[in-house]
Amino acid sequence: MGDIVQTLAYGSWPSPIDAALAAAHDGHPDHVGFVGEEAWWTEPRPTEAGRRTLVRRRPDGTEESVLPAPWNVRSRVIEYGGRPWDGTMGGNGPLVVFVDFADQRLYAYEPAVPDALPRPLTPVSPVGDGLRWVDPQVRPERGEVWCVLEEFTGDGPTDVRRVVAAVPLDGSAADDRDAVRELTDGQNRFVTGPRLSPDGERAAWLVWDHPRMPWDGTELMVADVAPDGTLRGARKAAGGPDESIAQADWSADGSLLHVSDRTGWWNLYRDGEPLCPREEEFGGPLWTIGRRWFAPLDSGLIAVVHGRGTTALGILDPETGEVVDAAGPWTEFAATLAADGSRVVAVAASPRSAYEVVELDARTGRARVVGAAHDDPVDPAHYPEPQIRTFTGPAGREVHAHIYPPHHPGHIAPDDELPPYVVWAHGGPTSCAPLVLDLEIAYFTSRGIGVAEVNYGGSTGHGREYRNRLREQWGVVDVEDCAAVALALAEEGTADRDRLAIRGGSAGGWTAAASLASTDVYACGTIIYPILDLAGWGTGETHDFESQYLESLVGPLAEVPGRYAERSPSEHADRVTAPFLLLQGLDDVICPPAQCERFLARVEERERRVPHAYIAFEGEGHGFRRADTMIRALEAELSLYAQVFGLNPPGVATLELGK
Numbered sequence: 001m002g003d004i005v006q007t008l009a010y011g012s013w014p015s016p017i018d019a020a021l022a023a024a025h026d027g028h029p030d031h032v033g034f035v036g037e038e039a040w041w042t043e044p045r046p047t048e049a050g051r052r053t054l055v056r057r058r059p060d061g062t063e064e065s066v067l068p069a070p071w072n073v074r075s076r077v078i079e080y081g082g083r084p085w086d087g088t089m090g091g092n093g094p095l096v097v098f099v100d101f102a103d104q105r106l107y108a109y110e111p112a113v114p115d116a117l118p119r120p121l122t123p124v125s126p127v128g129d130g131l132r133w134v135d136p137q138v139r140p141e142r143g144e145v146w147c148v149l150e151e152f153t154g155d156g157p158t159d160v161r162r163v164v165a166a167v168p169l170d171g172s173a174a175d176d177r178d179a180v181r182e183l184t185d186g187q188n189r190f191v192t193g194p195r196l197s198p199d200g201e202r203a204a205w206l207v208w209d210h211p212r213m214p215w216d217g218t219e220l221m222v223a224d225v226a227p228d229g230t231l232r233g234a235r236k237a238a239g240g241p242d243e244s245i246a247q248a249d250w251s252a253d254g255s256l257l258h259v260s261d262r263t264g265w266w267n268l269y270r271d272g273e274p275l276c277p278r279e280e281e282f283g284g285p286l287w288t289i290g291r292r293w294f295a296p297l298d299s300g301l302i303a304v305v306h307g308r309g310t311t312a313l314g315i316l317d318p319e320t321g322e323v324v325d326a327a328g329p330w331t332e333f334a335a336t337l338a339a340d341g342s343r344v345v346a347v348a349a350s351p352r353s354a355y356e357v358v359e360l361d362a363r364t365g366r367a368r369v370v371g372a373a374h375d376d377p378v379d380p381a382h383y384p385e386p387q388i389r390t391f392t393g394p395a396g397r398e399v400h401a402h403i404y405p406p407h408h409p410g411h412i413a414p415d416d417e418l419p420p421y422v423v424w425a426h427g428g429p430t431s432c433a434p435l436v437l438d439l440e441i442a443y444f445t446s447r448g449i450g451v452a453e454v455n456y457g458g459s460t461g462h463g464r465e466y467r468n469r470l471r472e473q474w475g476v477v478d479v480e481d482c483a484a485v486a487l488a489l490a491e492e493g494t495a496d497r498d499r500l501a502i503r504g505g506s507a508g509g510w511t512a513a514a515s516l517a518s519t520d521v522y523a524c525g526t527i528i529y530p531i532l533d534l535a536g537w538g539t540g541e542t543h544d545f546e547s548q549y550l551e552s553l554v555g556p557l558a559e560v561p562g563r564y565a566e567r568s569p570s571e572h573a574d575r576v577t578a579p580f581l582l583l584q585g586l587d588d589v590i591c592p593p594a595q596c597e598r599f600l601a602r603v604e605e606r607e608r609r610v611p612h613a614y615i616a617f618e619g620e621g622h623g624f625r626r627a628d629t630m631i632r633a634l635e636a637e638l639s640l641y642a643q644v645f646g647l648n649p650p651g652v653a654t655l656e657l658g659k
Contacts (some may be wrong), residue, residue, distance in 0.1 A: 004093040006411050010419040010448035011647025013411040016378045017446050018651075019638075022439040023630035028355030029055070029347050029372040031290075034340040035087035035094045040066075040358055041336075041347070042073050042084065043372060050625025053277075054085060054098060057357075057371050066111050072101035075289075077134035077150045077162075078190070079590055079622070082289030086136040086145070097121065097136050097145050097169075106145065106167055120174045121145065121167050128152020128159065130288045131177070133167070135193030135290035141200075142229055143169045148193050148289055149180065157589065158544045161340045164194050164205060166229065172416035183231045188215070190545075192289050194231075197250045201225055204237070204248045204256060206286075211548035213285035215357040215430050215460070215467065217241040220248050220258050238272065244464075246283035251296045251318075259283035259293060264464045266318065268294060268304065280308040284335055285430045291335040295344060297362055303344040305333040308312050309388070309400060309461050310435050313337075313346050315362050326360045326367040329353065332434040345370070351386050381409035383437060384445040393457070393484040397469070400455040400462060401485050402433060404441050405494070406448040413448060417494035420645045421489055423482050423522075425511035426502035429470060429553070432459045435594035443634060447649050449641060450495060456481035456511070475518075475567035476551035478511045483521045498523060498653065499645045502635065505529055506622065507592060513569035513599070516576045524579045524644040526637045529588055529622055532595045533570040535561070543590055570595065573602035579611040579657055581640045583633050585620030611657035613640070 027044030034040070039057045043065075044050070051072035053065045059375035067073065075081035087096035093112030100107055100118070107118035114526075125131045129152065136147035142622060149165040166181040173179035184191060188207035203225055208218040219239035223231035238258060239245045246266055248258040255270050259282050266283030268275045272496040276282070282304055283293045294316075295303045302316045304323065310331045330348035334355065334622050338345050342362040349355040357371030359543025393399040406419045413419065422444060428434045441451045455461065457477040469477050490497035502525045504512040509530025516525045518578040531537050538550040538557050555563055565571045584596045593616060600614055615636060617629045624630050639655035641647060 003072060007414055008411050008448070009648070010406055010413045010417060011642065011645060011649055013408045013446065013448045014650050015382065015408070015443070015446035017382060017439055017442050019443065019631040019634040021377055022443045022629070022634055023627040025354060025377065025439045026630055027264070027625070028334070028349070029357050030334060030336055031083050031085065032088060032336050032345045032347060032357060033085070033338045034345070035096065036089035037340065038094070039338070039345045039357065039359065039370060040085075040087060040096070041124045041371060044626040045069075046625065046630065048301075049573035050627075051101070054096065055371065056094070061370075063371055066096070067109070067118070070102070070110070074101040075099040075132060075134040076101070076104055076129065077132045077148060077289055079543040080288045080545065081318045082134040082291070084134065086138050088138045088140055090140065092137045095138065095140070099133050099136075099137055104132045106133045106136065106147070106478040108169060108171070119169055119171055121169065122173055122180065123175050123177050125177070128155065131478050137193060137196070138169070139166075139167070139196075141165070142231070144168060144181070146183070146194055148191055149182070156540070157542065158540070158547050160544050162189065162191050164191055164231070167452065179222070179494050181229070184234070192286075195249045196225070197254050198252060199254065200344045202250075203231055204250065206239075206245055206248060211551040212241060213430065213549055213552065214246070215244045216552060218245045218286075218382055219242055220245050222256065238269070246286055247291065249294070249296055251302070252298050252300055254494070257294065257296060258304065261464050266293075268302070274314055275302075275318045275602070276323060278306075279463065280306055281463070282306045283614065285428070285429065287428075292337045293335050295337040295339040297339050297344070298341060299362070301362060303337055303339055303346075303360070303362065305335065305337065305346070305525055307461070309455075313344070313348065313358070313360060313367070315360075324365060326365060328358070328367045330358065332436045349434070351381060351435060351437055352383060352440075354437050377439075379409070382407075382442060384448045384451070386435060388435065391485050391488050393481045393525070397457065399457070399484055400459070402453040402455075403437055403489070403494070404445050404451040407445050408448065418493065418499075420501070420641065420647070421452055421495035422501040422503055422641065423486050424451055424453045425456065425478065425482055425502065425508035426453065426459070427504065427506035427508045429456075429458045429474060429478060429507040429511070430460060430467060432461045433635050440634065444638070447638070447646075452485050452489060454482045454485050471552055472555045474550075475510070479518060482511060482515060483519050486521050501525055501641055501644070503528070507531065508598055509591070510569075515568065516578050516580060517569040517572045518575065521579055524640055526581045526583070526640060528584055528633070529591045530582075530595065531591050532568065532599045534564040534568045536595060536598075537591075538564065541592055541594065546590070570599045570602060573599055574606055576603065577610055579640065579644050581636055581655065582612065582614045583636070584614070584616045585622065585624065586616050587621045588620050590622040609659040611659055613655050613657050
């Protein structure tokens with residue numbers, strides 16, 4: 001006989017997926033690379049104060065963490081960081097260079113040398129938050145590491161310059177800033193690390209300047225590498241203010257490859273000619289430095305991550321334009337690839353598996369998991385079962401979403417009850433919600449609460465036109481699209497109209513707060529490290545990378561200052577009538593706590609106060625990384641929904657909602 005299915009109200013189903021389990025599986029492997037024949041990558045450690053370690057896969061298949069706590073392999077360049085390490089095989093075995101989060105110095109480490117410790121290659125800066133480094137490439141033939149240097153010139157977040165630089169491997173720059181060789185002139189505000197042609201005679205890198213973001217317009221620069229290691233004759237090879245180039249590299253024969261969206265879709269080009277023109281994406285938004293959507297192979301073939309909405313890993317033949325995709329269950333490949341001979345390593349996930357390291361043999365087309373393998377922490381019968389859907393928004397526009405209905409193998413709800421639903425607004429906002437197993441979503445769905453992830457207008461994965469819908473419309477299109485999905489779910493009888501909530505972090509926190517201030521769709525909301533005050537955020541309250549992002553998202557501040565006030569939730573705290581939970585890291589320099597504090601002060605000035613809670617976390621920045629933080633945040637969020645929706649989830653401490 002099968003197990004008996006019990007009937008219990010939505011939101012009260014007992015679940016084996018608790019907050020600690022969800023927190024332990026937060027984050028994923030990233031920044032894959034080869035050191036000799038070994039695959040290496042970074043991996044999160046939520047229970048070790050949220051650090052990231054470097055992991056290697058030995059030839060026998062065993063994995064080991066290369067660096068013990070408290071080493072934390074993570075760059076702060078543009079605050080979001082990027083590729084923080086590189087490695088090569090030297091005379092003493094692996095030689096790796098990496099950025100440590102605590103001091104942002106570049107270190108060299110030879111793990112095979114007995115008693116060796118990481119040794120600093122770069123100095124500490126007395127100005128700002130240190131010299132910062134990202135996207136390194138070890139050049140043993142020159143005894144250098146070529147990478148991006150971010151250097152603060154004053155105390156303000158925008159007092160900064162960035163250049164391509166060469167750091168001596170011998171440690172001579174560890175206490176001497178002058179020993180760092182600058183390779184570019186600092187004329188461009190933003191740069192990526194250089195990619196060297198196979199013969200070492202040319203270098204290619206990307207640049208862009210305020211007020212553009214890298215998905216708006218970038219330029220591909222090429223220079224000759226002189227015998228003394230200097231770059232000469234730098235010139236623009238492609239790109240411009242309305243063309244986004246996301247990655248550049250060289251093929252084995254010396255051809256220059258790059259990904260451009262000049263047709264409205266990020267496609268791959270060789271020496272300026274399209275290799276596989278399609279209405280799908282072969283690139284994405286450059287939120288961090290050193291992302292890789294393609295990797296040239298020695299054979300001339302090219303490994304590519306591509307797709308529309310979801311992504312696949314394929315091998316592109318540049319002579320025919322054909323792409324052969326790797327077979328497997330994966331629906332999302334991260335923007336990190338590395339190739340060695342015919343081997344390609346990537347990071348991939350699916351609705352039934354979290355992100356894991358995958359290796360593809362380009363000769364046979366076979367793909368297998370080789371690292372950070374997904375291991376079901378609970379019976380997969382408790383995982384959510386997503387639906388890929390397209391809804392109709394205002395003016396008939398398409399809105400893409402992933403719908404995760406309540407799901408539990410042992411429980412159903414009474415026939416006459418409709419489930420509560422939480423709309424999830426992703427961050428960015430120029431980003432997207434991937435179709436992958438997320439135990440935070442499972443935490444809710446397995447208890448009987450539905451989740452709707454909305455890839456609102458402005459999201460990536462659907463071409464530049466879809467991405468540009470948010471231009472000067474932030475706080476309008478995102479809010480409208482989320483509401484359209486929520487109301488459609490209610491109208492079709494999928495969700496309970498009276499039990500809808502919205503939640504999001506960062507830009508998603510903005511969308512959640514703006515939704516509560518400008519619509520009556522939601523009964524409550526969870527607002528996580530948000531932007532709440534556009535004028536403050538646009539005039540020095542954030543980091544340099546996004547300091548002029550609002551010029552395109554909202555409009556030029558000098559021309560439309562009223563729009564900044566009109567759309568800011570902090571200016572309209574009196575309009576928020578639904579209960580809310582506000583979660584914030586106290587070390588956040590991207591969306592600082594001051595924004596939350598101003599918003600709360602205005603909420604609490606009102607005569608008719610709305611129930612709310614504010615939890616601020618010491619030692620957390622933008623994006624929570626510590627297990628204890630994530631546990632408290634998730635349990636508080638569930639308690640909010642329980643109180644507002646009249647749910648009775650077992651074993652959850654009650655969040656005190658003040659007025």
